[in-house]
Amino acid sequence: MPQTTRRASHSGSWYKNSGTELLAGIEKWLAAVPGDADCKARAVISPHAGHVYCGHVMAHAYKHLDTSASRVFVLGPSHHHYTSKCMLSRAETYQTPIGDIQIDQQVCRDLEATGLFDHMNSSIDEAEHSLELQLPFIHATMRHKSYTLIPIMVGRLTVESEEMFGRVLAPYLDDPANVFVISSDFCHWGSRFSYTYYDPSMGQIHECIEKLDRLGMDLIEQGKPQAFAAYLKQYHNTICGRHPIGVFLNMLQACKTRCADGLPKLGFYTQFRLGLSSSYYRMAQAFGLKRLLQANSLPESTAPMWLLGNKYENAEQGGQHLSQEVWSAIMSDWFSRVWITYREGFPAIQGTCTSDVGWGCTLRTGQMMLAQALLQHLVGRRWRRPLDNVCPTEVAQILHWFLDDPAPQHAFSIHSLCAAGQGRGITVGQWLGPSTCCHALHALVSKTKPGGLCTHIVSSPGGGAPVLYSSRVADLLLLDPSEPGSSKGLLLFVPLVLGTGKTLNARYIPQLQQVLQWQQSAGIVGGRPGSSLYFVGCQDQNVLFLDPHTLQQVVTQDSELGTYFCDQLRCMPLANMDPSLALGFYCSGADDFADLCQRLSALERQSGGAPLLCVVEGQGEPAWETSLDTPISSAAGSPSAQKGGDWEFL
Known part of the structure; x- marks a missing residue:
């Protein structure tokens, strides 16, 4: 017997648990995004951090989602459970504070019949946030019509497995009744994510990351899964959601609908750059001085900073805080201190x-x-x-x-x-x-x-x-x-x-x-x-x-x-x-x-x-x-x- 309902287990922490307040916040974010009547995206990439951090970014994606669809596929990474496959939910309903969403049981049965998918039990399902964080935006966007949901948790796939699942899901991409949401925070940079790539020839850290991001964005927009996989291997980029992206790129390559130049006819491309550009902006801001100061309660000061005997200060007087160059040197030193935890x-x-x-x-x-x-x-x-x-x-x-x-x-x-x-x-x-x-x-x-x-x-x-x-x-x-x-x-x-x-x-x-x-x-x-x-x-x-x-x-x-x-x-x-x-x-x-x-x-x-x-x-x-x-x-x-x-x- 399937589990009847999946609770909104992250409400009240990752996003508001009051339906009225949650909906009002989402509508405010959506209203702030300029509309484009010609952009009806069949697929979007949307981040899955707490709404307070990325709700305004998610709005860029959902503002242009094609709401004429009757089914929404959500592909998200697994943060807590290791699997080398894709997993389906056993739930019949997903709860959100602004209304419940019905799971498309027929599509889930069809996918299960391939023998390629595993199932999430209730604890795995409710522990994962990459799918749940999309649900309030999906329902706020689609609530005025009848639709169903197909949530798919994507495990740690090989390149070959991404291609296989891409072929399985490609027919659903050919069907205009379906839209796809790919849950990804894109680049996670920092030692806690085991990714601190930096090429000084590319400029400051945030400039280096931007160039890497834009390279990845271009490859995704071109619909080239092999090139995207090679990019990940070359730069060791630990993009959170890289496997769902890999599956989707293989769907693009395997679907039947083609245009003259051989690429799929999808409104996805225009929105794709918008969504990724916004995601990059949020990520890049994390490395800006203002965000750094706010996150760590450091006062904006030009006073020298000392780190285990090393002195860091501005070369010239003036300004309200240490320069970006000085901060880059500080963080390079900080990243090199051994951190031992519980x-x-x-x-x-x-x-x-x-x-x-x-x-x-x-x-x-x-x-x-x-x-x-x-x-x-x-x-x-x-x-x-x-x-x-x-x-x-x-x-x-x-x-x-x-x-x-x-x-x-x-x-x-x-x-x-x-x-x-x-x-x-x-x-x-x-x-x-x-x-x-x-x-x-x-x-x-x-x-x-x-x-x-x-x-x-x-x-x-x-x-x-x-x-x-x-x-x-x-x-x-x-x-x-x-x-x-x-x-x-x-x-x-x-x-x-x-x-x-x-x-x-x-x-x-x-x-x-x-x-x-x-x-x-x-x-x-x-x-x-x-x-x-x-x-x-x-x-x-x-x-x-x-x-x-x-x-x-x-x-x-x-x-x-x-x-x-x-x-x-x-x-x-x-x-x-x-x-x-x-x-x-x-x-x-x-x-x-x-x-x-x-x-x-x-x-x-x-x-x-x-x-x-x-x-x-x-x-x-x-x-x-x-x-x-x-x-x-x-x-x-x-x-x-x-x-x-x-x-x-x-």
């Missing part, structure tokens, strides 16, 4: 958790700090992620060390951190503070010594500002005696509490701003219980951060390494940071460490008696240092010390 589906940790949602954010921010230090140590601060999304071998190796797997080659996985933290305050499934995380990272690096990197924790169990004994740490940077004068890299952890309760003491704000501007900065691990963040830069009174609170699937193959980079730049007022945090400093050698000590000493003199830490020449007493083997219960960061809302008292 994951699910990894092998169980100690037989319990297969996800770290809700408890692992501090471990993730600690991993990010270590990953940044390893990038600088093994690749260099000037490294920028190739925009063809292919990681160099050295970078891929670094990322492999952090994959969520208990195998020994993944030395800094969440499994390894939990194992190293046993007896030091880490309990699987429970949140922990930055000091505890630093001790676990220190234990792992001391054990594996990746690329010769060493670590040191500056702490002061006796109270007061932590003390860095420069001679002792300088000795760590010396290699074996047979290589006099040589040195190796150092990652310095400095756990701190800079206030009481949840309030950062304002006298420390200028010092935190300064350390984020130093070339040795490896960032700051901080946040509140359950919401740790990794701070990597600053502008004016704001700090830039990477947020680990995005849930992603565990990575199992190298093609998924792009999920370890982020294209979303976020900020918050520095004054809103939690007082419990951990500074990180990376020194490339003895000279770099000496420079850091000079900077810290100068900062101490300027602190007015409240330094972040003190630098003292000499070896110091072992009691001043928290030993690697000291149980965490007797050192800073003990569970009992973290009561009352603070992480640890040093």
